Amino acid sequence: MESAASSASRASPRISSAGAIAVRDDVLQRELRIGGIVPFTTTDFPGRLAAVLFVQGCPWRCGYCHNPHLIPAVADTGLREHTWAGVLRWLESRRGLLDGVVFSGGEPTAQRTIGEAVRDVRALGFQVGLHTAGMYPRRLAALLPDLDWVGLDVKAPRAGYEIVTGVAASGMAAFESLDLLRRASVEYEVRTTVHPVLTPPAALQMLARELAARGVARWTLQPFRPIGCEDETVVAAAPRGMAVDAPLLAALGAHIPEIVVR
Numbered sequence: 001m002e003s004a005a006s007s008a009s010r011a012s013p014r015i016s017s018a019g020a021i022a023v024r025d026d027v028l029q030r031e032l033r034i035g036g037i038v039p040f041t042t043t044d045f046p047g048r049l050a051a052v053l054f055v056q057g058c059p060w061r062c063g064y065c066h067n068p069h070l071i072p073a074v075a076d077t078g079l080r081e082h083t084w085a086g087v088l089r090w091l092e093s094r095r096g097l098l099d100g101v102v103f104s105g106g107e108p109t110a111q112r113t114i115g116e117a118v119r120d121v122r123a124l125g126f127q128v129g130l131h132t133a134g135m136y137p138r139r140l141a142a143l144l145p146d147l148d149w150v151g152l153d154v155k156a157p158r159a160g161y162e163i164v165t166g167v168a169a170s171g172m173a174a175f176e177s178l179d180l181l182r183r184a185s186v187e188y189e190v191r192t193t194v195h196p197v198l199t200p201p202a203a204l205q206m207l208a209r210e211l212a213a214r215g216v217a218r219w220t221l222q223p224f225r226p227i228g229c230e231d232e233t234v235v236a237a238a239p240r241g242m243a244v245d246a247p248l249l250a251a252l253g254a255h256i257p258e259i260v261v262r
């Protein structure tokens, strides 16, 4: 894993004689649609104090999506996007206060300029994390040298992926991204949202076997929470405060040594 300092030396912003970082005008012109910012989190980038940048746009349509306002490629009328220039200027003011920045979404890898944006952030001295559903493996592969951590959503067993995403063959890309991460040296987490209809116990058991076959030793399960979800059928199908019950956990644990429920 490369250090922030080593990547900063080849990245876009320049360091002025006074030692302060000035962001070049051409960098400030870069386009990256940011639909929201969480200025401070201790939970979205393990072990780091971080900000979260929510990138606008996602081509999938997961029934349980809790950020549906980030799905359109351009923010719906009435929601304000942040310009990349504004985000970088704000991040400059956070230097020394935050360890890292997480790109989340929406789907960050859906935007062609994500690689340059990641390098802009590293150049300001931050570590960089990425939340992704792994739908663009080639773009992910290009990003990996500049990332410190990846949270990869593996949503379902490969054959049943479109039940969750609404997109045919979407599992191929996600599993290709998982294989990339396994071969890379970057830290990563595999996580799956648990919903009684979209990811029922039989699907989770099949997924556990598929992950085990790929050598995944730690798996994070996230019981569905209705906050933000706009699909009433999906919300109605899940009991309030649903959990992963002990027998299912034991069955999944027969395949994966460490399972975290969050």
Ligand code: SF4
Residues within 6 Å of the ligand: 058, 059, 060, 061, 062, 064, 065, 066, 067, 068, 071, 105, 106, 107, 133
């Ligand atoms: S991949 Fe993520 S952002 Fe896209 S629809 Fe699914 S849950 Fe929502």
